[in-house]
Ligand code: NZQ
């Protein structure tokens with residue numbers, strides 16, 4: 001167990017009818033607000049009007065940037081950062097899913113520098129000394145961007161999708177009202193749930209064992225998603241299901257479960273290349289990659305962790321044949337993604353072609369090695385992609 005610092009400073013308003021606090025929270029940072037949102041779902045569900053009402057009531061000055069894309073583009077970030085400078089914005093308010101919140105994070109950082117915001121993500125890796133304060137209103141349970149230091153931006157001109165962690169990117173305040181996710185489609189609910197599961201597994205399957213308590217916490221979160229994702233898909237306005245998914249999405253990635261743990265993510269870099277090359281939905285790519293990655297990494301030396309997963313998460317009967325138990329756990333996870341959630345189960349179905357595997361694999365490991373649960377070099381990643389074909 002390594003030493004760690006626990007410091008997760010995002011203030012969360014969870015539950016129904018908390019929006020009345022929005023004006024006061026924004027006012028703490030100033031009076032000029034940049035509202036960012038996606039392709040219009042917040043207008044259809046009435047949230048846009050509700051937000052505007054609160055902003056008006058608080059006497060704040062509003063500027064808007066709409067049209068943030070899923071797999072948000074650097075072009076939107078550039079536009080947003082420019083707007084912040086032009087209008088002397090005090091606070092960025094992101095209303096939407098992970099894409100909108102991620103874009104807001106680099107808009108807020110880009111507003112504080114003279115260089116291109118892509119420099120934060122490209123090879124130059126410019127330092128992030130500060131960012132404008134970010135407030136988020138989450139509408140899709142998936143990425144955990146509402147309570148984490150990360151943001152991922154796509155640059156289709158260079159065929160890159162790159163993420164970065166920085167404490168300056170943490171939202172200061174996030175509003176988590178499960179009713180704002182009632183309108184999320186069954187497909188996006190499935191993809192979001194696969195994303196949450198992946199965030200947990202990236203940490204659960206780490207090279208070293210740590211706190212038993214954290215493993216139990218992760219197993220509890222996995223069981224929560226497995227229980228409630230199908231409910232939310234069938235009954236979109238089931239508050240209990242949506243609330244459980246929402247709070248799990250935040251806690252899966254807010255830094256709590258990684259405390260003290262040496263870990264490096266594997267499926268995410270492997271998936272980000274799929275999105276960068278094919279603009280696919282992040283959670284779908286993860287659902288296809290994750291069971292194959294687990295299968296590829298399984299060996300005698302790490303089988304106990306797989307057995308723990310199979311037994312504690314899926315209730316597989318323990319037996320002397322540890323490999324069989326381990327494989328059963330992987331099979332049940334795959335069944336959950338592809339049968340229960342109904343996601344496509346291979347690359348062929350979603351049009352990903354093997355001719356791109358070498359380039360995607362090279363980028364995924366940045367020409368070196370992903371040092372996760374099992375170290376993965378380009379050749380390993382190509383094999384995992386190959387396992388995803390059918
Ligand atoms: O654009 P609008 O109209 O809002 O529609 C969105 C979008 O089409 C829609 N949607 C969102 N809330 C809705 C809704 N539709 C109906 N009702 C609602 N309440 O859903 C679609 C997908 O939205 P998006 O924000 O793209 O989804 P998600 O939250 O899954 O975000 C995905 C992005 O986050 C990145 C991913 O790589 C991807 O770019 N990630 C960010 C992370 C982070 N910040 O820590 C970690 C993740 O691993 C991930 O990489």
Ligand code: ZN
Nearest residue numbers: 143195199282
């Ligand atoms: Zn993810």
